[in-house]
Amino acid sequence: MKLEGEVALVTGAGKGGRGIGQAIALALAREGAKIAVASFSVESGVALAEQVRQAGGEAVSYQVDVSDAVQVDRMVADILSRYGRLDVLVNNAGITRDTLLLRMTEEQWDAVLDINLKGAFLCTRAAARQMLRQKKGRVINITSILGVTGNAGQANYSASKAGMIGFTKAVAREMASRNITVNAVAPGYIETAMTAGLGKQIEKEVLQRVPLGRLGQPEDVAGLVLFLCLPEASYITGQVIHVDGGMAM
Numbered sequence: 001m002k003l004e005g006e007v008a009l010v011t012g013a014g015k016g017g018r019g020i021g022q023a024i025a026l027a028l029a030r031e032g033a034k035i036a037v038a039s040f041s042v043e044s045g046v047a048l049a050e051q052v053r054q055a056g057g058e059a060v061s062y063q064v065d066v067s068d069a070v071q072v073d074r075m076v077a078d079i080l081s082r083y084g085r086l087d088v089l090v091n092n093a094g095i096t097r098d099t100l101l102l103r104m105t106e107e108q109w110d111a112v113l114d115i116n117l118k119g120a121f122l123c124t125r126a127a128a129r130q131m132l133r134q135k136k137g138r139v140i141n142i143t144s145i146l147g148v149t150g151n152a153g154q155a156n157y158s159a160s161k162a163g164m165i166g167f168t169k170a171v172a173r174e175m176a177s178r179n180i181t182v183n184a185v186a187p188g189y190i191e192t193a194m195t196a197g198l199g200k201q202i203e204k205e206v207l208q209r210v211p212l213g214r215l216g217q218p219e220d221v222a223g224l225v226l227f228l229c230l231p232e233a234s235y236i237t238g239q240v241i242h243v244d245g246g247m248a249m
């Protein structure tokens with residue numbers, strides 16, 4: 001078990017069995033990491049923590065809004081009082097509020113930027129205090145290929161994900177001398193609750209643009225996140241790595 005003794009916080013780890021955060025939490029737990037899961041609703045985090053425990057792992061769940069600094073700081077303080085350390089942070093919580101630019105309300109813009117981008121900032125700031133003390137840490141930001149390519153109808157989402165990429169590179173430079181790596185993982189189209197509502201027609205169109213000829217699964221993303229947490233990845237920082245079947249080359 002390559003993460004034995006380590007503690008990982010995964011945000012946005014919920015959503016009834018199909019989320020990317022859930023697959024990441026389970027992959028890290030299988031390598032022996034103790035897992036803290038943060039989700040917006042109580043039930044989804046509790047269910048996932050229970051799933052980790054049933055598989056023989058150790059997990060705790062938090063109902064937290066990642067865009068609220070007080071809640072985030074309280075959660076990280078609780079993780080530290082419980083486990084005494086924090087080695088891995090995966091900023092995975094994210095939402096969409098898709099619509100064309102001229103129809104986009106300020107609320108739709110703010111909600112997406114607050115949760116996707118500010119949430120990553122708040123969680124990283126809280127975790128980094130401890131990682132700096134430990135002189136060891138891995139931060140992995142789940143961005144999107146849309147943060148690189150953009151997408152019509154998703155100006156708010158694309159901006160938030162592009163912001164995460166700039167954030168990743170700046171923090172990677174800031175933290176590098178203290179043995180903390182910061183990387184971004186950019187998924188393409190992954191079959192989860194987030195994409196389930198887009199419909200079969202969109203799915204078909206997307207599929208035509210995926211050279212590997214299939215849609216992605218949460219486990220495809222989790223495999224890369226796990227690798228970035230391992231000693232083998234200790235010389236990788238400030239990178240944006242796509243997991244998209246070749247969609248955005």
Ligand code: NDP
Pocket residue numbers: 011012013014015016018019020021038039040041042044045064065066067091092093094095115142143144145186187188189190191192193194195
């Ligand atoms: P889901 O909608 O399945 O899961 C999103 C998770 O974020 C849920 O667990 C949800 O909690 C949580 N969440 C939402 N708002 C908050 C909040 N304010 N505070 C804390 N947690 C919150 O999405 P995916 O698994 O598909 O996506 C995970 C990440 O991957 C997102 O950042 C997304 O942008 C990114 N991504 C996804 C792609 C895809 O094709 N699916 C492609 C590229 C990137 P709850 O369970 O309680 O609702």
